[in-house]
Amino acid sequence: DAGITQSPRYKITETGRQVTLMCHQTWSHSYMFWYRQDLGHGLRLIYYSAAADITDKGEVPDGYVVSRSKTENFPLTLESATRSQTSVYFCASSESTQWYEQYFGPGTRLTVT
Amino acid sequence: AQKITQTQPGMFVQEKEAVTLDCTYDTSDPSYGLFWYKQPSSGEMIFLIYQGSYDQQNATEGRYSLNFQKARKSANLVISASQLGDSAMYFCAMREIHNAGNNRKLIWGLGTSLAVNP
Numbered sequence: 001d002a003g004i005t006q007s008p009r010y011k012i013t014e015t016g017r018q019v020t021l022m023c024h025q026t027w028s029h030s031y032m033f034w035y036r037q038d039l040g041h042g043l044r045l046i047y048y049s050a051a052a053d054i055t056d057k058g059e060v061p062d063g064y065v066v067s068r069s070k071t072e073n074f075p076l077t078l079e080s081a082t083r084s085q086t087s088v089y090f091c092a093s094s095e096s097t098q099w100y101e102q103y104f105g106p107g108t109r110l111t112v113t
Numbered sequence: 114a115q116k117i118t119q120t121q122p123g124m125f126v127q128e129k130e131a132v133t134l135d136c137t138y139d140t141s142d143p144s145y146g147l148f149w150y151k152q153p154s155s156g157e158m159i160f161l162i163y164q165g166s167y168d169q170q171n172a173t174e175g176r177y178s179l180n181f182q183k184a185r186k187s188a189n190l191v192i193s194a195s196q197l198g199d200s201a202m203y204f205c206a207m208r209e210i211h212n213a214g215n216n217r218k219l220i221w222g223l224g225t226s227l228a229v230n231p
Contacts (some may be wrong), residue, residue, distance in 0.1 A: 033218065042204065042221040058218060090158060101148055102219060104158035 003027075005092050006105040014113055019078045021108050023091030032093040032103060033096040034066065036087040043090065045113075049074055081112045116140065117205050117222035124227050126195045134181070134190040134225045136205030144210035147188040149179065150221065153201040161203075164188055192227075200229045 004025040013019050023032065034046040035058075045058030047066040055066050063085060066076045078085055088109050092102040118137045126132040149161040164172045164179045172179040178191040180187065192199055194195040203226075 023118075040223070042207075042223045043219070044221075045218045048218060088156065092158075101160045101163055103160070104150075107156050107158075 001108055004099075004103055004105040006089075008108060009031075009106065010107075010109050012065075012111045012113060013081050015082060016062050016080050018101060019081050019110065021076045021089055021110070023070055023074045023076070023105060025074075025091075025093040025103075025105075027093060027095075027103075029093035029095050030071070030072055032068065033092040033094070034064070034076045035059065035090045035092065036085075037090060037107075038087050039099070046076065046089075078110075081110075083112050086110060086112045116220045119165050119203075119205055119209055119222035119225050121225045122223075124225055126192075126227065126229055127172045128197060128229055128231050129194055130191045131191060132195055133170075133229065134192070134203050134205075135226065136188045136190065136222060138186050138188060138205075138207050140207065140209055142211050144208040146208045146210075147179070147181070147210070148206045149188075149190045150175070150204045150206065151199075152204065152224070153198075158204075162190070195229045197231060200227060202226050 007022045033048045035043040037043050044060050046064050049055045049068045052068050052070050052071045068074050088107050090107050091105040094102045116139050122160045145166045147164045151159045161178045162174045163174050164181045171181050176193045176205050202224045203220040204224045
């Protein structure tokens with residue numbers, strides 16, 4: 001299917017475990033983003049990528065790792081999950097032209113117990 | 114300092130009436146874009162409308178229009194003829210062009226929850 005997909009949609013994990021959230025887009029968009037959404041904070045940027053093999057930190061990168069070996073994939077890894085990382089995670093993509101809007105995936109609801 | 118401010122945490126509107134959702138922003142960048150997104154209870158983020166800082170006319174997309182007042186730094190969303198399906202969270206966001214450098218990130222407000230009453 002065309003678009004941007006995230007997996008899993010729901011995940012429960014324990015403190016200290018490593019978790020990887022997957023993001024896949026079929027548009028060949030250059031830019032990809034990871035946001036987390038928390039009540040009272042809105043959406044906050046974790047990491048972004050301007051192209052394959054180019055990634056950079058956003059506002060709240062601590063505790064997260066990203067990679068982008070292929071244009072279409074942008075996985076987000078929580079190296080050692082903490083309760084404060086319980087959140088809804090959104091992946092987004094955007095064309096390189098700067099004025100284009102970002103297209104969002106459906107989100108992953110992560111609970112760390 | 115908050116760069117995007119949405120002062121209305123919750124709004125109610127009667128079906129078929131128009132409603133305005135407020136958004137003010139703060140930037141020193143002369144080039145920026147303003148976006149509105151809708152997030153229904155199902156959780157996905159849906160792009161609604163975009164306004165560029167140099168656009169001379171207010172953006173419109175179907176029942177959505179953006180009341181852009183540059184001097185006041187406001188970008189209010191107007192939804193005409195509200196429908197029950199418009200009940201959702203609405204987020205205002207901004208992208209700075211020069212200040213952000215290569216970072217194409219969106220800066221988000223905290224959202225306004227809109228409930229459309231039948």
